[in-house]
Amino acid sequence: MVQVIDIIFVGKLIHTPSLGTLEIEDATVGVHQDETIRFAKSHHMLKNAEVHVLKPLQFFFPGFIDTHIHAPQYPNAGFGIDLPLLKWLEKYTFPIESSFRNLDRALEIYYRVVTRTLSYGTTFASYFSSLHTPASALLAELCFSLGQRAYIGKCNMNTLSPAHYCEKSCKSSVEATNVLVSFMSQLDPNRKFVSPIITPRFAPSCTKDLLKACGELAANHDLPIQTHISENLGEIALVRELFPDRKSYTDVYDHHSLLTPKTVLAHAVYLEDEEIETIYKRQSGISHCPTSNAVLASGMANIRKLLDAGIKVSLGTDVSGGYTPNMLVAIRQAALTSRSLASVLRDSRIALELPELLYLATQGGAEVLGRGHEVGSFEEGKAWDALVVDVSSETNTPVDIYERDTWENILSKWVFNGDDRNVAQVWVNGKLIAGTECKIEDTSLLNLNLASIYMNTLTSPEKKSLRLQEILESFTKTITLPVTQCVSDGKVHAEPWKHSVEREDTIEPKSFERKQFLRST
Numbered sequence: 001m002v003q004v005i006d007i008i009f010v011g012k013l014i015h016t017p018s019l020g021t022l023e024i025e026d027a028t029v030g031v032h033q034d035e036t037i038r039f040a041k042s043h044h045m046l047k048n049a050e051v052h053v054l055k056p057l058q059f060f061f062p063g064f065i066d067t068h069i070h071a072p073q074y075p076n077a078g079f080g081i082d083l084p085l086l087k088w089l090e091k092y093t094f095p096i097e098s099s100f101r102n103l104d105r106a107l108e109i110y111y112r113v114v115t116r117t118l119s120y121g122t123t124f125a126s127y128f129s130s131l132h133t134p135a136s137a138l139l140a141e142l143c144f145s146l147g148q149r150a151y152i153g154k155c156n157m158n159t160l161s162p163a164h165y166c167e168k169s170c171k172s173s174v175e176a177t178n179v180l181v182s183f184m185s186q187l188d189p190n191r192k193f194v195s196p197i198i199t200p201r202f203a204p205s206c207t208k209d210l211l212k213a214c215g216e217l218a219a220n221h222d223l224p225i226q227t228h229i230s231e232n233l234g235e236i237a238l239v240r241e242l243f244p245d246r247k248s249y250t251d252v253y254d255h256h257s258l259l260t261p262k263t264v265l266a267h268a269v270y271l272e273d274e275e276i277e278t279i280y281k282r283q284s285g286i287s288h289c290p291t292s293n294a295v296l297a298s299g300m301a302n303i304r305k306l307l308d309a310g311i312k313v314s315l316g317t318d319v320s321g322g323y324t325p326n327m328l329v330a331i332r333q334a335a336l337t338s339r340s341l342a343s344v345l346r347d348s349r350i351a352l353e354l355p356e357l358l359y360l361a362t363q364g365g366a367e368v369l370g371r372g373h374e375v376g377s378f379e380e381g382k383a384w385d386a387l388v389v390d391v392s393s394e395t396n397t398p399v400d401i402y403e404r405d406t407w408e409n410i411l412s413k414w415v416f417n418g419d420d421r422n423v424a425q426v427w428v429n430g431k432l433i434a435g436t437e438c439k440i441e442d443t444s445l446l447n448l449n450l451a452s453i454y455m456n457t458l459t460s461p462e463k464k465s466l467r468l469q470e471i472l473e474s475f476t477k478t479i480t481l482p483v484t485q486c487v488s489d490g491k492v493h494a495e496p497w498k499h500s501v502e503r504e505d506t507i508e509p510k511s512f513e514r515k516q517f518l519r520s521t
């Protein structure tokens with residue numbers, strides 16, 4: 001059956017389809033109208049395809065997948081490195097999150113979080129929001145409107161949290177979660193772009209009935225789950241005290257049916273062998289957050305041990321435990337943490353290699369979020385969630401490429417010295433949505449009606465009537481935000497097959513013979 005290809009991409013394509021493999025090739029990729037990748041072959045109809053040819057020292061790389069980031073903590077990113085976890089939560093984190101009861105404030109911060117993570121090349125993020133349903137709904141609207149794939153988790157927390165930032169009861173927490181789930185089912189019924197994710201903050205902040213209710217919510221709505229596990233020794237001791245009849249931290253979650261194949265467990269720094277076995281059996285995944293573990297002096301997770309045990313592993317920035325939403329920093333820190341642990345334990349195997357690290361940041365993240373068949377690498381049939389990375393000197397970044405550099409070197413220099421200026425284009429599901437080559441063409445506006453979001457996410461009817469007037473006065477009726485209109489400067493050819501796409505002025509090292517860009521059909 002002949003398929004119409006809408007866009008053809010021609011250029012260097014780099015991805016890590018499985019743990020430890022790194023594929024670097026000259027490719028021609030066609031994106032069909034349902035935005036899946038087809039390695040274009042002659043039987044494809046190309047007559048009016050738009051063709052994007054990459055410049056020398058540009059390459060396609062799968063969009064980064066951040067499997068653990070706290071959106072309301074973004075204002076704290078980069079400070080507060082003086083305390084360990086539990087004191088850090090009290091002094092810095094709960095206060096900043098509690099300010100998200102104000103939807104105007106939530107808009108200001110969440111708009112910045114989504115545009116900033118997109119600028120770093122994060123095409124898919126699993127967000128913790130605050131415990132507030134309206135703010136969580138707003139985050140979902142923003143991701144959906146700005147084009148970033150996202151899981152949105154309204155924190156469930158009804159105990160051991162400050163009075164100003166704690167849900168009244170298990171019942172109110174469940175009700176507030178159900179309101180978000182139904183709000184989001186109108187926003188994206190098939191959960192193709194945004195989906196709720198059930199988010200018991202961590203065992204210490206949930207009563208037993210709330211933990212159990214979260215397991216039921218996930219089962220009833222067929223939703224993923226995210227939480228924290230075994231990050232810090234003080235936290236583990238607290239969990240042991242709070243749940244004396246449970247064998248371990250893992251057993252607390254398992255006992256409440258929170259370990260499923262769609263569960264994301266952040267940190268996992270101090271798991272015992274038996275816990276690793278249980279997590280493997282339940283097919284739950286780990287979000288390794290090395291930057292946060294270093295900043296909060298939590299410890300060093302032995303990722304090699306988890307990988308050897310067959311556990312799905314991904315990477316998370318864990319803002320603001322981690323000081324930046326830049327996934328390149330998470331990759332760098334994972335490289336360095338694994339090497340520090342290798343030297344402490346005198347076992348060089350523990351060091352993670354670059355292909356493995358890039359896998360954790362892309363395909364590994366897709367697997368942990370249950371979307372490994374859809375995104376994470378450039379395999380046929382997947383969505384075109386892709387970055388165009390530019391490491392040429394025009395980007396003015398500290399990535400300096402020399403003639404003798406191989407593409408492996410170039411890739412490594414980008415990882416260790418690159419930043420958002422190297423992200424020229426960000427594509428999600430075949431649409432160009434961000435990147436330095438995206439200019440604000442016109443401020444075609446994103447209209448968000450905060451009052452309607454707020455009204456639609458109020459949990460109790462009496463609140464609706466009592467507060468209607470106050471709400472409509474306090475909120476700006478509709479917010480208009482500049483949304484970048486992206487124009488890539490890819491060249492457009494009518495008939496790409498008529499001629500091979502040779503680079504004229506390539507500065508690729510002489511050692512590489514110039515390969516045809518067109519895949520052999």
Ligand SMILES: Nc1nc2[nH]cnc2c(=O)[nH]1
Pocket residue numbers: 070085089093201202228231292318321
């Ligand atoms: N790093 C981190 N760990 C947590 N455990 C419970 N909540 C948090 C949080 O916000 N950040």
Ligand SMILES: [Zn+2]
Pocket residue numbers: 068070228266318321
């Ligand atoms: Zn976290």
